[in-house]
Amino acid sequence: MIELSHASLSELTCPEGLACACGRRHAMPMDYLRVGAGAVRNIPDALQAMGCSRPFIVCDVNTKAAAWDLVRPVLEDTGISYTLYCFRQQRLEPDEYATGSLILAWDSNCDCVIGIGSGVINDCCKVLRHCAGVKQMIIGTAPSMDGYASNTAAMIHDHMKMSVDTDYPDAIICDIDIMKNAPLRMLQAGLGDMIAKYSAICEWRISHLVTGEYYCENIAAMIRAAVQKVSENAAGLSRRDPQAVQAVTEGLIVAGIGMSFAGVPRPAAGQEHFFSHMWDMFDLNRGLPCDLHGIHVGVGTLLTLRMYDILRHTTPSREKAKAFIASFDDTQWQCMIRRIYGPAADEVIEKEHVQYHKNDPVTHKHRLDIILAHWQDILRIMDEELPSLQELEALMQHTGMPMTPGELGFNHRDVQDALVGSRDNRNKYLLSSLFWDLGLLYTTELD
Ligand SMILES: [Zn+2]
Numbered sequence: 001m002i003e004l005s006h007a008s009l010s011e012l013t014c015p016e017g018l019a020c021a022c023g024r025r026h027a028m029p030m031d032y033l034r035v036g037a038g039a040v041r042n043i044p045d046a047l048q049a050m051g052c053s054r055p056f057i058v059c060d061v062n063t064k065a066a067a068w069d070l071v072r073p074v075l076e077d078t079g080i081s082y083t084l085y086c087f088r089q090q091r092l093e094p095d096e097y098a099t100g101s102l103i104l105a106w107d108s109n110c111d112c113v114i115g116i117g118s119g120v121i122n123d124c125c126k127v128l129r130h131c132a133g134v135k136q137m138i139i140g141t142a143p144s145m146d147g148y149a150s151n152t153a154a155m156i157h158d159h160m161k162m163s164v165d166t167d168y169p170d171a172i173i174c175d176i177d178i179m180k181n182a183p184l185r186m187l188q189a190g191l192g193d194m195i196a197k198y199s200a201i202c203e204w205r206i207s208h209l210v211t212g213e214y215y216c217e218n219i220a221a222m223i224r225a226a227v228q229k230v231s232e233n234a235a236g237l238s239r240r241d242p243q244a245v246q247a248v249t250e251g252l253i254v255a256g257i258g259m260s261f262a263g264v265p266r267p268a269a270g271q272e273h274f275f276s277h278m279w280d281m282f283d284l285n286r287g288l289p290c291d292l293h294g295i296h297v298g299v300g301t302l303l304t305l306r307m308y309d310i311l312r313h314t315t316p317s318r319e320k321a322k323a324f325i326a327s328f329d330d331t332q333w334q335c336m337i338r339r340i341y342g343p344a345a346d347e348v349i350e351k352e353h354v355q356y357h358k359n360d361p362v363t364h365k366h367r368l369d370i371i372l373a374h375w376q377d378i379l380r381i382m383d384e385e386l387p388s389l390q391e392l393e394a395l396m397q398h399t400g401m402p403m404t405p406g407e408l409g410f411n412h413r414d415v416q417d418a419l420v421g422s423r424d425n426r427n428k429y430l431l432s433s434l435f436w437d438l439g440l441l442y443t444t445e446l447d
């Protein structure tokens with residue numbers, strides 16, 4: 001039995017996988033994974049490990065400027081022939097236009113895809129490799145989000161955000177000489193997506209307690225160790241200190257591995273991510289471009305810590321919770337969902353009525369009984385997992401990253417709508433679900 005928190009990246013991605021105390025075998029076999037200064041020199045080794053020889057290389061104007069001068073000599077010196085496709089847009093969206101362009105440009109003489117970029121390029125390449133049925137490598141250009149090693153692609157289809165199931169890349173190369181020169185906002189976004197793991201792990205444990213969903217302490221410990229390393233090095237991030245950039249990059253990859261191991265996003269995403277999902281939807285509905293995922297998530301993490309602070313000062317009351325559920329009105333709830341979700345409301349309402357039944361008084365009573373019986377355990381989990389709001393604010397302030405919804409263009413109403421609408425986004429037990437069960441959600445004000 002191996003402790004995942006002590007395993008190296010290559011041990012975590014070994015072909016045979018790792019037996020775990022949770023009863024599962026965690027496996028994420030990868031052909032090649034290298035993080036470090038000068039790592040792009042290993043592209044030929046990575047291609048060999050993948051069993052591929054002629055890559056279709058995808059980049060955009062920004063990622064080409066960031067990495068091509070280092071990548072091209074490696075390919076040409078070793079005689080690797082390739083086809084290059086460069087998106088011309090300054091701001092590329094991961095939508096049907098981008099993926100359609102790649103499919104039209106695809107060169108069938110190639111036997112693999114190499115993406116040069118971060119979230120958007122990687123996600124578009126995941127979709128392309130899926131369609132073309134070939135292997136994929138990603139050469140990272142910014143430590144901005146935890147999707148490098150994940151097996152989903154965050155796409156936009158018909159102006160709606162959606163998550164597409166794909167494979168994770170067969171090879172990942174993150175050259176710190178490239179990553180450290182990423183735009184500062186992308187470095188800040190990577191930190192935002194990592195500090196989210198504090199509240200994600202806390203919520204995973206609480207949900208395990210309340211709903212009995214699967215939880216693996218070994219995966220949680222692996223994520224905690226990665227966040228710890230990022231926090232210790234965070235001060236160096238705005239100076240582009242290579243050690244800080246390496247810690248964030250490795251942390252983001254470990255988070256992606258954690259999600260694959262668990263088979264759900266729980267180890268890496270909780271309530272703080274749902275502020276981001278809701279704000280992305282508001283921006284799309286308003287025809288505005290979405291901000292970087294990790295920037296939203298960083299602000300969402302501070303709001304989530306404030307929610308936990310509210311809980312610390314709350315004495316849960318069965319009477320209050322019972323009065324809330326007795327007065328709950330489905331028609332009023334539908335009106336609220338229509339106002340908050342706009343064009344997506346029909347689907348949300350139908351899913352609740354046909355599939356989820358979160359609002360059912362019987363399931364509510366069951367959860368409430370557990371919450372009240374285990375209130376001290378919930379408080380203990382919070383104490384064990386969460387840093388103080390002040391600690392986290394100090395960490396973020398150091399990098400100069402946005403810390404309030406106002407800095408992202410969201411007003412008080414947007415924060416409240418994201419808060420009350422978050423539990424209806426999916427069938428997932430969030431911190432806002434706990435607030436709802438206690439009869440607190442619709443009366444909580446966050447700023
Ligand atoms: Zn496990």
Ligand SMILES: [Zn+2]
Nearest residue numbers: 146193269297
């Ligand atoms: Zn994330």
